[in-house]
Amino acid sequence: MFLCSITRLGHSTWTSRSWLRTSEASNETGLKWLHPRCAGSSYRFSSLYASLGTQRDDSRSTEASAAENEQPLLLRVLRGDVRVPRPPVWLMRQAGRYMSAFRSYSDRYAFRERAENPEIAVELSLQPWRAFGVDAVIMFADILTPLPAMGLDYQIVPGKGPCIKPSIRSMEDLARIEPLTIDAAEAALPFVGATLTELARQLATRHPRPALLGFLGAPFTLAAYAIDGEGGRATAGRHVKRMMYTAEGQNLLHRLLTIMTESMVAYAVYQARMGAEAIQIFDSWAHLLPPEDYRELSLPYIARLVQGIRAADVQIPLILFANGSCGKLDTLEMVFPRRIISTTDAPGLDALGLDWKTSMAEARRLYGPQAILQGNIDPMVLAFGEQATMAAAIDRCVCSAAGGPHILNLGHGVMQETPEDSVAYFCDHVRALASANWYRDLRAALIEKRGML
Numbered sequence: 001m002f003l004c005s006i007t008r009l010g011h012s013t014w015t016s017r018s019w020l021r022t023s024e025a026s027n028e029t030g031l032k033w034l035h036p037r038c039a040g041s042s043y044r045f046s047s048l049y050a051s052l053g054t055q056r057d058d059s060r061s062t063e064a065s066a067a068e069n070e071q072p073l074l075l076r077v078l079r080g081d082v083r084v085p086r087p088p089v090w091l092m093r094q095a096g097r098y099m100s101a102f103r104s105y106s107d108r109y110a111f112r113e114r115a116e117n118p119e120i121a122v123e124l125s126l127q128p129w130r131a132f133g134v135d136a137v138i139m140f141a142d143i144l145t146p147l148p149a150m151g152l153d154y155q156i157v158p159g160k161g162p163c164i165k166p167s168i169r170s171m172e173d174l175a176r177i178e179p180l181t182i183d184a185a186e187a188a189l190p191f192v193g194a195t196l197t198e199l200a201r202q203l204a205t206r207h208p209r210p211a212l213l214g215f216l217g218a219p220f221t222l223a224a225y226a227i228d229g230e231g232g233r234a235t236a237g238r239h240v241k242r243m244m245y246t247a248e249g250q251n252l253l254h255r256l257l258t259i260m261t262e263s264m265v266a267y268a269v270y271q272a273r274m275g276a277e278a279i280q281i282f283d284s285w286a287h288l289l290p291p292e293d294y295r296e297l298s299l300p301y302i303a304r305l306v307q308g309i310r311a312a313d314v315q316i317p318l319i320l321f322a323n324g325s326c327g328k329l330d331t332l333e334m335v336f337p338r339r340i341i342s343t344t345d346a347p348g349l350d351a352l353g354l355d356w357k358t359s360m361a362e363a364r365r366l367y368g369p370q371a372i373l374q375g376n377i378d379p380m381v382l383a384f385g386e387q388a389t390m391a392a393a394i395d396r397c398v399c400s401a402a403g404g405p406h407i408l409n410l411g412h413g414v415m416q417e418t419p420e421d422s423v424a425y426f427c428d429h430v431r432a433l434a435s436a437n438w439y440r441d442l443r444a445a446l447i448e449k450r451g452m453l
């Protein structure tokens with residue numbers, strides 16, 4: 001009801017003054033966002049900035065250079081640049097069966113035939129960019145793609161989801177896993193390299209150029225798939241929990257997590273060498289974990305993964321999608337600290353993708369203006385929402401994330417029943433922010449604040 005009524009007012013009825021004004025009551029430098037869609041997300045910049053030390057250099061000047069403007073929008077934001085004309089937009093699982101062009105392949109070829117054939121993988125990676133003009137092309141593959149190279153075979157069974165054989169339930173099973181090295185990735189996963197190289201080649205001459213994203217599964221998520229094996233969706237983590245809650249199982253789990261971590265370091269380095277410009281780490285099964293277990297079983301391995309990637313001198317931006325971030329924002333500080341004093345102090349993770357249950361405004365308040373946040377619209381808004389609802393959800397999300405760099409995305413993957421027209425509208429609405437007065441004011445105020453520091 002509230003969403004509908006504010007949406008009907010439309011942007012044009014809002015003057016810049018009604019969206020934003022200097023807070024007279026408190027600090028001179030305090031700003032409050034007064035757009036009604038931002039209800040609950042208002043805060044004062046002054047309190048955010050007060051807690052910060054030195055800023056990243058790229059946020060000091062208010063004018064972007066021509067060379068910077070040539071950079072893909074997403075990469076600029078992933079470097080902390082707030083002078084972009086609008087937030088970049090891409091969608092998790094943007095290539096999928098909700099697209100008719102995709103179904104013409106998925107009806108004919110099994111998942112691995114598509115993912116392991118570079119020609120098809122390139123085509124499927126490009127489809128959402130061609131159709132909707134998203135700001136990122138993510139290589140078509142799966143988080144399970146590297147597993148066969150480690151001795152874990154998998155199939156995506158229609159109607160059932162991922163099935164891994166053999167599943168890992170004992171030390172004997174574990175002994176059969178072959179940790180992945182960069183050489184082994186090159187030898188056993190050449191299609192990943194070929195897909196990335198060809199995508200990089202095709203995109204190089206595009207203006208504006210989308211960013212080329214690689215991705216991988218977080219160690220806990222991959223371990224959970226390997227343990228649950230064939231059960232997948234049906235067992236819903238029961239086998240993982242059985243392992244977590246016995247001493248012997250815990251020992252096995254930590255060993256498996258170590259193998260997955262080392263393997264994903266090699267896989268990330270391989271992707272970066274083959275042309276990935278940023279990598280997203282999907283911790284899709286982290287929602288299974290209460291915060292204490294998350295702190296023990298997922299985050300330390302993500303930290304080691306990121307350290308391993310950086311130790312191999314891979315400096316491309318890394319995004320963590322923390323499914324289950326809701327209620328764990330404090331805990332996440334272990335890998336995504338609140339106060340980044342300088343870029344060299346960061347543990348190496350650049351951006352945090354939030355799930356759709358998490359409050360974006362709370363995350364911004366907690367992590368401050370330096371934090372690069374991604375997300376986090378409910379995928380069901382895209383699947384079932386009418387245009388006004390989608391517009392309201394986007395505007396509210398943008399307002400909530402205001403105060404620092406933000407990448408528009410869903411809070412989980414695109415659902416199969418999503419209409420393609422809705423995705424087109426969604427991306428158009430984000431692009432139109434560049435000429436919306438309220439958004440321009442929001443951005444100008446942010447740049448001014450950064451420039452003042």
Ligand SMILES: Cc1c2[nH]c(c1CCC(=O)O)Cc1[nH]c(c(CCC(=O)O)c1C)Cc1[nH]c(c(CCC(=O)O)c1C)Cc1[nH]c(c(C)c1CCC(=O)O)C2
Nearest residue numbers: 092093094095096111139140141142143156161282284413
């Ligand atoms: C958990 C997870 C998986 N895979 C992935 C995740 C993390 C994202 C998330 O949390 O949703 C990541 C993934 N999977 C796929 C991509 C391709 C790139 C893109 O995002 O467009 C990416 C980034 C292709 C795919 N991977 C899969 C599909 C759908 C099946 C098909 O195309 O045949 C696609 C397009 C299969 C898959 N693979 C997995 C699942 C849960 C499924 C769906 C199974 C089903 O729908 O029955 C494991």
